[in-house]
Amino acid sequence: MFESFDFPYPSQRMPVLARNVVATSQPLAAQAGLRMLLDGGNAIDAALATAIALTVVEPTSNGIGSDAFAIVWDGSKLHGLNASGRSPAKWSADFFKNRFDAMPLRGWHSVTVPGAVSAWVELSSRFGALPFEKLFGPAIEYARDGYIVSPITAKAWQRSVEILKAFPMFLQTFAPNGRAPRAGEIFRSEAHARTLELIARSRGEAFYRGELAAAIAKCARDEGGLLDEQDLAEHRAEWVDTIWTDYRDQRLHEIPPNGQGLAALLALQTLRHSPLAASRIDSAEFLHFQIEAMKLALADAHRYVSDPHHMDTRVDALLDDGYARGRAKLIDPNRATVAAHGVPKRGDTVYLAAADRDGRMVSFIQSNYFGFGSGVVVPGTGIALQNRGAGFTLEDNHPNQVGPRKRPFHTIIPGFVTGANGSPLMSFGVMGGPMQAQGHVQMLVRVFGFGQNPQTASDAPRWQVTRGLEVLVERGFAPDVLDELDARGHDIQPAEPEHFGGAQLIYKVDDGYLAASDHRKDGQAVGF
Numbered sequence: 011m012f013e014s015f016d017f018p019y020p021s022q023r024m025p026v027l028a029r030n031v032v033a034t035s036q037p038l039a040a041q042a043g044l045r046m047l048l049d050g051g052n053a054i055d056a057a058l059a060t061a062i063a064l065t066v067v068e069p070t071s072n073g074i075g076s077d078a079f080a081i082v083w084d085g086s087k088l089h090g091l092n093a094s095g096r097s098p099a100k101w102s103a104d105f106f107k108n109r110f111d112a113m114p115l116r117g118w119h120s121v122t123v124p125g126a127v128s129a130w131v132e133l134s135s136r137f138g139a140l141p142f143e144k145l146f147g148p149a150i151e152y153a154r155d156g157y158i159v160s161p162i163t164a165k166a167w168q169r170s171v172e173i174l175k176a177f178p179m180f181l182q183t184f185a186p187n188g189r190a191p192r193a194g195e196i197f198r199s200e201a202h203a204r205t206l207e208l209i210a211r212s213r214g215e216a217f218y219r220g221e222l223a224a225a226i227a228k229c230a231r232d233e234g235g236l237l238d239e240q241d242l243a244e245h246r247a248e249w250v251d252t253i254w255t256d257y258r259d260q261r262l263h264e265i266p267p268n269g270q271g272l273a274a275l276l277a278l279q280t281l282r283h284s285p286l287a288a289s290r291i292d293s294a295e296f297l298h299f300q301i302e303a304m305k306l307a308l309a310d311a312h313r314y315v316s317d318p319h320h321m322d323t324r325v326d327a328l329l330d331d332g333y334a335r336g337r338a339k340l341i342d343p344n345r346a347t348v349a350a351h352g353v354p355k356r357g358d359t360v361y362l363a364a365a366d367r368d369g370r371m372v373s374f375i376q377s378n379y380f381g382f383g384s385g386v387v388v389p390g391t392g393i394a395l396q397n398r399g400a401g402f403t404l405e406d407n408h409p410n411q412v413g414p415r416k417r418p419f420h421t422i423i424p425g426f427v428t429g430a431n432g433s434p435l436m437s438f439g440v441m442g443g444p445m446q447a448q449g450h451v452q453m454l455v456r457v458f459g460f461g462q463n464p465q466t467a468s469d470a471p472r473w474q475v476t477r478g479l480e481v482l483v484e485r486g487f488a489p490d491v492l493d494e495l496d497a498r499g500h501d502i503q504p505a506e507p508e509h510f511g512g513a514q515l516i517y518k519v520d521d522g523y524l525a526a527s528d529h530r531k532d533g534q535a536v537g538f
Contacts (some may be wrong), residue, residue, distance in 0.1 A: 013461030013515070019486060021469035022529045028537025032056050032524035033364035035071070035441065035533035038157055039063040042148035043364055044536045046140060053084065053370040054137040055145060057362055058130050061376055063149040064360045065126075066202055067157055068532075069184065070166040070381055071441070072360040073211060074205060074217075075388075075395035077122075078129035078376035079265045081252060081426040083434040084137055085369045088426065090265050095123030096317075096415045097152035100236040105321040106404055106412050113400050113412060116174075118235025118383045120397035122418060124217075126376045128247040131214040137370070146411055153203035153392070156196040164193035166358070166508075170381040177385035183392060184382065202392030209398040218242045219251075222391060229388045241473060252426070255279050258458045260435060262450070263426040266325055267315045271423040273447035275329060276307035276337075278454060283338035288484035291460045292487065294494035295343070297473060300455060300502065302341040304448050304475050305349035311447070313351035316410035317417040346479050346499035359422050359446070363438035363516040365523045371516060373424035373437035380443075425450045427458070435518050436464070442511025445474050457517075464515035465526035472510040484510050506516050 026033075030053075032043035043060035051059075052355060057080075060212075065073045077094040106113065114120045132141045136363025159167070167190035174180045183201065184190070189334070192196045208216040212380035216222045223242040230237045240317065252263035255275040280303040289295035314323045327333065337352055361378035377396065378384075401418035403410050410419050421443045427436040440449025456467035471486030482505040483492060496502050512531035517524045525535035 012457055012463040013465055017385045017466055017469065019195070019466065019469040019471065023465060023469070023527055025463065025465040025484055026525045026535040026537045027519070027522060028525070029367040030365070031537035032060055032362065032364045033516055033525045033527045033535035034060050034064065035360055035512050035514065035528070035531035036064060036068040036163065036533045037481045037532060038067045038152060038162060040534050040536045043362070044538070045148055046145065047366060048538070049140065051140040052138070052368065053364040053366040053372050054133055055140045056366070057364040057372040057374045058134055058138065059145045059148055060362045060364065062130065062146055062206065063152060063364070066149050066152045066199070066445065068163050068360055069394065070163055070170055071358040071378065072376045073378050073383065073394040074127065075124040075383065075393045076126035076376040076378050077124060077128040077396055077398055077420070077422065079269060079376065079422060079424050080129060080133060081265065081373040081424045081437070082133070082137060082265060083426070086429070087344040088252060090250040090252045091129060091247055092250050092265055093125035093129035093132065094398065094417050094420050095125040095245055096270060096417050097122050097412065098237040098241045099352065099413060099414045101414050103140060103412055105402070110404070113358065113402050113404060115397060115400045118230055118233055118237065118384070118386055120384045120399040121235065121237060121386060121395045122398045123237065123241050123245045124396055125245065125247060127209055127214045127217045128245060129376070132247045132313045142213055143210040146206050150203045150206050153199045156198040159193055159197050160196055160369070161193040162532045164191060166381065167191060170279060174382060174385045177387065179387040179389055180382065180385050183387045194521060199392045201390055205391045205393060218245055226388050226392055226393065229386070233386070253329065255329060255532070257282065257454055259430045260458050261428045262454055263428065264423055266318060267321060268317050268417040269420045269423045270311050270315060270447050271425070272315055272325065272328065273307040273311035274423070274425070274450035276310055277303045277447070278453045279329065279331065280306055280338045281332035281455070283335050284341060285343065286455070287459065291438035292491065294491045294498070295489065297343065297495060298343070298498060300451060301473060301481055302347065304338060304451060306337050307447070308475060309349040309351040312499055313460040314409065315419050319408045320416060322409050344498060348478050349402055359441040360443040361424070361512070361514050363437040363439065363514050365437065365516045369434070371434050371437045373439060373485050375422045375424045375439050375441065377422045421446055423447065423450070436515060438464070438510045438515040440513045445509070448474055449513060453513060453515065464517045464524060468513040468515060468526050468528050474509060
């Protein structure tokens with residue numbers, strides 16, 4: 011267990027200790043999950059009600075048109091779910107190369123098949139205790155009757171409205187008064203409520219093979235997109251085994267590619283062979299070794315991670331301990347470096363966690379990617395579609411090159427930690443695009459390497475590797491530490507809190523759980 015309940019960093023939060031808990035980035039969504047637990051549901055029911063509510067109360071980061079991933083401890087075994095969607099069958103490398111210099115970030119040519127609804131269906135069918143329709147109750151109430159917009163969400167909403175002015179249906183749906191709703195104002199969406207009712211009644215069939223699928227495909231045809239009814243009908247979420255590495259006698263589990271969770275594992279493996287453990291927490295050495303290991307891991311992830319059916323290197327080759335030792339030798343303890351990928355031997359997002367008194371724990375993440383996503387909103391439905399196609403590359407012969415029926419490189423990753431004996435220990439995540447794998451590493455190092463409790467680990471200032479030698483840093487690090495990093499060659503750039511994601515963590519303690527929620531988001535941890 012972590013070593014202390016010290017809270018040395020500025021924060022607006024205390025952890026919640028209870029036998030049933032939910033933690034996420036918007037309080038109304040957290041309470042939607044709590045309602046399920048109070049009504050006799052389990053952690054999976056709570057997680058799903060939370061996720062569905064988040065599409066309404068935090069639409070700036072996710073929606074009905076999102077993708078999703080999950081890791082579930084069912085009380086005796088760990089399960090992984092990949093509910094990311096594939097590209098339309100009509101997409102080809104030539105189509106994009108003849109029209110674009112890089113993968114589009116907005117519009118229909120950035121939209122892959124949305125997978126979040128399939129995640130809700132799969133998780134409820136396999137593990138849920140409550141009727142599927144009941145999980146939608148709080149979200150439908152929030153959408154139809156309205157909810158009061160929270161401050162950080164309002165700020166993000168305004169940024170998105172400024173960015174997506176060229177998308178009339180987006181503005182009509184999410185800025186009906188000609189602007190984003192302000193903090194403290196009521197927002198309603200009858201279209202969103204009706205869509206959720208259709209999904210609930212049909213157990214998702216309406217979205218992939220019914221009325222909603224027809225509306226999505228028609229919108230694509232009308233606006234020049236290539237996604238069609240068959241693409242939607244053929245979508246399936248996939249149950250997968252997790253991939254993992256050990257760190258300080260604990261085991262970090264991630265979803266295998268096409269997600270970037272591999273990058274967190276690679277960084278931790280490299281750190282096992284570094285002098286990090288001998289450093290002082292929050293010192294220049296503490297940060298330097300993590301930053302350098304992360305750069306190496308990200309270089310590998312961007313070279314190798316793709317749809318698993320198209321990867322040209324095996325995951326187990328990348329996770330080989332001998333390979334990690336070789337990568338660790340590339341870290342100069344006194345100097346920052348620009349990382350390149352190695353050659354192993356061949357052979358904006360919402361996150362939530364939930365746990366219940368019977369031992370089930372859930373790590374769940376869903377996202378539209380860049381804010382509201384592609385900017386495409388299906389008329390009359392409230393469905394804002396993700397822009398995950400932007401995760402492909404146009405580079406020839408790259409395993410992640412855009413093509414038909416492929417899953418792109420994905421930034422969203424749920425994390426899960428088990429103990430040395432295989433028992434469940436922590437479900438956690440750090441939402442925030444490229445920050446996610448880096449956030450996983452920072453949480454693991456702080457909690458399991460240096461004994462901080464999860465709330466303190468969340469409160470601590472963060473860093474983010476961007477490109478080359480550039481490192482974004484949050485306020486809170488000592489000036490002399492930043493000066494020393496600068497002297498080692500790091501290009502230190504101060505940045506605002508929104509660059510560093512939002513963590514939610516649930517840690518198993520003797521008689522219940524400790525739930526922590528990030529002060530960088532509107533959310534909270536709740537429990538009873």
